[in-house]
Amino acid sequence: MPRSVHKGCDDFRQTSAGVRERWLGAPLTRRQALAGALGGALAIYAEQTMPWARVLEAAQARAAEAPGARVLVSVFLPGGCDLLDTLPPIGAYGRYADLRGDMKLAAPPALGSTGLGIHPSLAEGAGGGVKGLFEAGKVGFLPGIDYANPDLSHFHSRHFWETGLVTERAAPGWLGRWLDRHGARDNPLQGLTLSSTLSPVLATGSAPVAALESPSDCALDVWAIDGRQERQMLAAWQRMAAAHARGEGPRAVHTAARLAKAVGDRLAPYAEHDGVDPLAPPVPYPQDDDLGRRLSRVAALVAQPLGVRLAAVDASGEFDTHDDQPRELGDGLRSVSQSLAAFQADLEARGVADRVLTLVWSEFGRRPQANESSGTDHGAGGIAWVQGARAASGILTDYPSLTALDPDDNLKVTVDFRKVYCSLIEGWLGTDASEVIPNAGAYGRLALVR
Amino acid sequence: MVARRTGSLLLALLLLLAVLTASAADARRRPPTTSVGVAAREFRFSAYRTSAPGGIVRFNVANFGEDGHDLVVETAGGRRVGRTGEVRSGRRATLALRLRPGTYRLVCDLADHAARGMRTSFRVTR
Amino acid sequence: MSATAARRRHGRRRAHARRPSGGRGWTEAHVRRLFWRAGFGATPAEARRWARRGKAATLDHVVNGPPGGARVRGPAPRVEQRPLDPLNEWGDDVLWWLDRMIRSTHPLQEKLTLFWHDHFATADQDTPLMLAQNRMLRANALGSFRELLGAVTRDPAMQLFLSLADSTKDAPNENYARELMELFTLGSGYSERDVREAARALTGYTADWHDDGTVTIKYDAGQHDDGVKTLLGRRGRLGVDDVLDLVTAHPNHAPFLVGKLWSFFVATPPSRATLRALVATYRGSGLRIEPVVRQILAHPQLYRGLDAPDMVKCPVVFLAGAMRTTGTYVTQDYPTWLLELMGQLPFSPPSVAGWDWGAAWMSSNAMRQRFVAGNHVVQYGRPRPRKGAAPASLTPQEAYARAWRAVGEPRVSAATRATLTHLAARFFDDIDARWRDQADWRADALQWTLRHLLLTCPDAQLH
Incomplete structure (x- = not known):
């Protein structure tokens, strides 16, 4: 709950607020709406006395520096998202049903001819949600993702994913290290966390980055x-x-x-003013959904010539589904599906979809065997996906076997998350992965980009 | 050792104010408010106060554990008088209740958490 | 006092600021430098008083604290009229400590408590345990390092944080042993084998959780591995105190610890000779902290560049200092959430390695939060302009001087002073004619703005 810096309204404040109001009412500082500025259907608000022409000029100059620079968006599903219910294996439904008992998904919609189904919540949202995006060739799923000898502590595993290093030592985030290497020295907006506190993924050693809930906070x-x-x-x-x-x-x-x-x-031109949000999206997002709201800001800011290269957003749902998984996972994935589908449509409406790729990830998977409370406990072999107009589509990694489990009765890991990181760094950001991920050569590569 | 990232104070405030039915006389008097810090982890509650005078009792719950937990306040007879709802790992929640003198139980009603130890008693005095 | 008198007084004080008054080059600027580095800044009265008393007396005062021990003075902390409840209200623990930093008569003790909280960083434990650890660190802040290390090793919050509790002979946990050597005492000069052997020697503590959720750490000899170990070249049936004796006797320990203490007070590294002298002091005193700190605080290098400080204030020092030096007390909860947003929430260090210090405190985000903090200190603190108190007839120089006094006469560079005086001169140049007659409001708004900028400008981030 971000607090307003204006919370302390007492007499001095009120006095000046009264004066402010009169000032704002005067023609001097009335803000002017400029519709249809850069980046599609967007309104920029600028003060008359701080000429908007200059704002646009500066923005255009900046855009000219890196026209069409690619953007990578990290969407984190906190808690450890369950693979089996997210992409239920229709081809092995009997075994799945045995493992999941009463909480199993009864008749999950099929995911094309992949032999897999998909959680019905992921079919919600514009154009059929994430399922619709998959069918449109814009989603590539990465089942079985994890690392060898998975650590089932949220804190440890999350830290490994955030840093791209399987070590408990403090370190900058993997995307932060990329910015240290390839980012600008003077533009914090290149690494944008949509939150009041910096995402550890984007923690840098030296490059400037920014964390904000909204341009109104800056x-x-x-x-x-x-x-x-x-x-x-x-x-x-x-x-x-x-x-x-x-x-x-x-x-x-x-x-x-x-x-x-x-x-x-x-960001001043993009701050809300007089109840008008200049970043109001051109497509509908789910109502009252933090993930959707944050993604809509990412889309809007990416579309502006602000030099955004990387962005990090946390999902608002609960994926640590120890109990009542049918409800909790359903709610969490619904928010993800509706928000991501809106985000993709938004990027397309703004004409920037070709340069934005999104990685959706979670810190681990869950045990195949359901527990006694209609839930699942921490496990291995999770789920991630890439999404975007240029994303490779399909099931990009091997789905773990439901019969040949690991010695702890967990799913076997079929792809190391660092392989995905290396592939994104080289295939999308276009730089040498070994600068960011130690021993990058050892992980091989996946084609994640078309 | 990686630090557990305690949920942001800013993000974590889930304020549930559930005021129990009270007599008209009580309602006119402003009751005293007592805060009770409660830590939840696998599988125990630690309440930093074990009793409070009758009135508004604010349970400030911090989940230091790995799993989600909730805090349910029950009368000795087992009647449920309030709950935080599930508090995610690293997050916080507040439950404010108007409590009459008596003995109450604080339990987590998720899964088998109560049976595994997440139950403790709390006294409300005159 | 008339505005002209104020200006005269201000001018006189500035002229005196660098004049030795306590003898041998000891000035108000020296006092301010020392009070900021060793605490949370000097009030104008403190700067004047201790400049007169001289360096030796000032150092004695700073290091020893007042006779009879540390006290707090000034109004007790409250949050919107409510007294603090550090155990039960979130953030009140932070406010409680911040208040001590603001009101303590022995700020060095609080500063070193902060140092040890970073050095022995512990997080995510029950509030009563964290507050007990804080008291323990304070009690040992200037004493014997070996005793402090013993207390930390047995501290319940630390034991639970680094899994020393319930590390048993059958399942020794290396977590504490590793950090003990890497972060707490040595930095380098030990092997993985030393870590394993130390972990064995440190076994035996068990956490005894009671029904009410409280915990006691016990030592259970039955859970201790009493076999022969080899640690740092010593062989024997080593136990907990042997481990602590061996790591503190290791040749790398003294340079490691005094080097870290130095870097807490001085931004530039010590010369080899200085480091040798500090190591000799530390060892010669039987590993006592106070003589080392005294020697660092007396060192000429700490007083270099009095006009151009080079240490970034950490968020806690920035905020506690702004409050202490302006006579602002804890009356609201804003310090807690601002400290979190600035990146240093006490009792919640980011990892066992503590916070990243120095230039790492500065990001555009953190700077903006410090700017936001300025609003709160002005709004809720002593610097808040009283309505109509600043005459509209002040010259720009007078307006600046008034603002400077209202925020505790901080060190300000000539360039900043010129910029702010210029701002005062031009502030209403382009005001709309219709508001020109709002003289009182204009004077108040100018004072507010100048005070805010003095509290948050780049100069205010450095000490």
Whole structure:
């Protein structure tokens, strides 16, 4: 629950708010809606006195730097998503039904001729949800994904996936390391976490990244002032930030001060104002769904010339389905399906679908044998998928056997997640995976991109 | 050792205010509010206060465990007076109840968690 | 005091700031540097007083604390009128500690408690255990490292965090043994075998959970591996205290620990001679922390660049310092969630390795949160302009000086002072004619803005 920085309304605040209101009512600072600006059906709001032409100019200049740069979006399903119910093996339905007993999916819809079914919740959403995207050739599933000797602690396994390193040591995220190597020195928006706290996947060693719930959260705002005084204040801030600084600490401070203002400035046109959301999506997203709302912002910001290269979003559902899995997994996957289907449609409507690839992942799978509470416990061999107009489609890895389990009665791992990371780095981001993933040569590669 | 990422204070506030039926006299008086920190993990509850005076009792539940847990408050007779709903690993939730003097039980009603130890008693005094 | 008098006083004080007043080059700037590095900043009164008293007396005061031990002074912390309940209300534990940093008469003790909390980083344990650990760290903050290490090793929160509790002879857990050597005492100079052998020697603690959810850590000799081990070249039926004695006697220990203490107080690395001298002090004192810290705080390198500080304030020091030096107390819960957003929530370090310090504190996000914090300190604290208190007739210099005094007379670079004075001069240049007569509001808004910027500008991030 992000708190408003404006929560403390008392007399001074109210006095100035009254003044603010009169100011905002004056023609001086009335904001103007500019429809149909860059990136398709988007309205940019800019203040008259901070010419929108300059905003667009700067934006275009930036876009020219990296036209059509590819974007990778990480969507994390927290808790350990169950493979067997997400993609039930219709070809081995009897064995599946034995393992899952009463909680089994009765008649899951088939996933083409793959011999697999799909959770009915994943057929919900625009155009048939994730199932529809699969049928349209825009989803490639990766069943059996994990790593050797899986650690069934959420915290450990999540950390491994986040860092791309199977070690308990602290380290930057795997996407953060990519930015350290290939990112810009001056653009935090290149690595965007849609949350008030940075996604560990995007934690960097040196490259600037940004975490935000919404562009409305980014301004450097002094409570007592607005309008022209605010611009005077920001100009003073800019001067102080630009001052020459010697030494690592002072340089870091001044850089952060400049970048904080740059992020605020760059996103100011996209902040909600007077109840109007300039990033309002051109397609409907599910109502009251955090994942959908965050993905809609990713789509909108990616479509702007802001230099977004990587984005990280957490799903809002519950995938740690120890009990009542039918309901919990159903709810979680419904949100995922509706949100991702809307996201894909949004990217297409904005004309940027060709340059966005999404990786959906979870920290581990679940045990094939159901437990006593209509749930499943932590297990191995999970599920991930890639999604996008350029994603390889189909079932891209071997589905684990339901009869030949590992010594702990878990599914056998059929693909190491680092193979997927290496394949994305090389196949999508176009750089050498060994710069980011140690021993990258050992994992082989998958064709994840068309 | 990787630190467990405790759920953000900002993200985690799920406030369930369930006020029990109370007499008209009670309603007119503003009852005292007592907060009770409760940690949940496999498979036990630790309540940082084991009793509170009658009035509003706010249970601030932090799930330090790996699994989801919920906190159900029952009377000694087994009548359920409130629950947080499932609190995910690393998250927090608050349950505020108006409680009359008596003995209550705090239990987790997910799966067999109560049987495995997630039950403790709580006293409300005059 | 009239505005002109204020300006005179301000001007005089600035002129005096670098003049030795306690003898041998000890100035208010030195006091401020010391008070920031060793604590949470100096109030103007402290800077004046201790500049007069001289370096030796100031160091004694900072290191020893007041006679009779540390106290807190000033109003007790509250959250919107409610007293704190650190055990039961989320975030009140953080506010409780922050309040001590703001009000303690012995800030170095709190600063070192923060150092040890980072050094022996522990997280995700029950609040009563975390608060007990905090008390333990405070009690040992300046004492014997060996005793501190013994207390940490037996500390329930630590034992549970690093799985030393219930590490038994049949199933020794290496977690604590590894961090003991890697992070707590040595850094390097031991082998995997040493880790395994230390883990065996450290077995025997069991966690005894009671029905009410409380826990006691016990030592059960029956669970201890009493076989012969070889650790760091010593062979024998080693037990817990043998392990702690051996790691602290290891040649790498003293340089490791004094080096880390140095880097907590000084941004540039010590010379080899300085490190040797600190190691000698540490060993000569029988591994006591206080003499080492005293020597670091007295070192000329700590006072270099008084006009251009080079250490980034960590979020806790930034916020506690802004509050302490402006006379602002805990009256709201904003510190807890702001500290989390700034990246340093006490009692929740990101891993056993603690936080990343120095330049790593600075990101555009963290900087924005520090900017947001400025709003709260001004709004809820002493710096808040009283309505109509600033005359509309102040010159830009007077307006700046008034704001500077209201936020505790912080060190400000000449460039920042010029920028803010310029801002004061131009602030309402392009104000719409219709609002020109709102003189009181304008003076208040200017004061608010200047105070906010003084608390959050790049200068304010460094000490």
